[in-house]
Amino acid sequence: MKVRRVGIVAHPSPEVSAGARERLVRELERRGVEVVQGNPAGGAHSELIFVLGGDGTMLRASRMYPESVLLGVNLGKVGFMSGMRPDEMEEGVRRAVEGELYVQEYRKLEVRTGATEPRHAVNDALLVKERPHRLISVGVRVSGDDIGSYMCDGFVAATALGSTAYALSAGGPIVSRNAECYVLVAIAPHTLLSRPLVLGKDDVAELTVLENKNALLSLDGEEPQRITPGESVRVRLSQEKLRIARIDGWSWWEAVRRTFLGAG
Structure with a gap:
């Protein structure tokens, strides 16, 4: 070019x-x-x-x-x-x-809430508690299968590129840019058994806010939107790609x- x-x-x-x-x-x-x-x-x-x-x-x-x-x-x-x-x-x-x-390509995340049109994130989608001093309960499903519920500060879903950002600080792995996957990492979970999840290109993660506490959803650090109890956030790899030159x-x-x- x-x-x-x-x-x-x-x-x-x-x-x-x-x-x-x-x-x-x-x-x-x-x-x-x-x-x-x-x-x-x-x-x-x-x-x-x-x-x-x-x-x-x-x-x-x-x-x-x-x-x-x-x-x-x-x-x-x-x-x-x-x-x-x-x-x-x-x-x-x-x-x-x-x-x-030299041009490198990176898959984005596709994020949906309710019946709205999907939005896309280059690095990550962050679902976090609204009130700093309160944990939230988040139910996790992957491709229709229940994984469990977590008491935590929130979750971060990250692309390979985003695996070097907030997800890394939360204890997630660094993912090779060539891997068609994304990661799901619990933030400060109140359990000894929580581990980051590496999800495939066809896996859809569904995060549901449980109990009577609001959460906030932010994509790539943008202004957050409120997620109320019972609402779900659905995440998957997008077909859209970011192209970065070096x-x-x-x-x-x-x-x-x-x-x-x-x-x-």
Whole structure:
């Protein structure tokens, strides 16, 4: 893919992104690349979206341009989803123009509540208690089979990409990006027997809020919606995919090593 038209999504704080944005636009224009700015509709037709920020900005860009290839410039702290560092920006533009980017695909989650249209999450769907000092009871079914009920702070369902985020902090496994599965992890369960579940591409997890306590559902850190007692959240792997570009051929496990072990 040789890029000739791009969009830009930047961290909302000028203190974080302003200098990087000016430098990026200058280099793109120098190489004759059209830059679409401030127009999501126009950006949707861009061949590539440059994302200036950290993983949170990457998630925001994925919601704005769900069908576009994203190339992140890591201005944040973790930057697991980013494809280059700030000092590599000119090299990244060159590789984009000359068709030398590496593009990786990641399956999203499909999440349904009630009879509403499905929504999609790149990283995770979080079902968590509404009141901080109270546990909630959550009933779990997988593909129609009862697994049990859990007293806990909530559950996180995560894609392979999201397995390196909140689910990892909650004790879940890191899942290879090539595995067509997702994970379901209880958060602070009040039991000695709880274990994370790794679910297949056709498995549908159904989480039902039990007893007289509300819960909150948030996808990729977005504003949560209230889930009332008796309501269910249904989760499965989506057919939709996120496409992330990198300027070199990092393998998944090399990215894990670089990000979490600080090696190389």
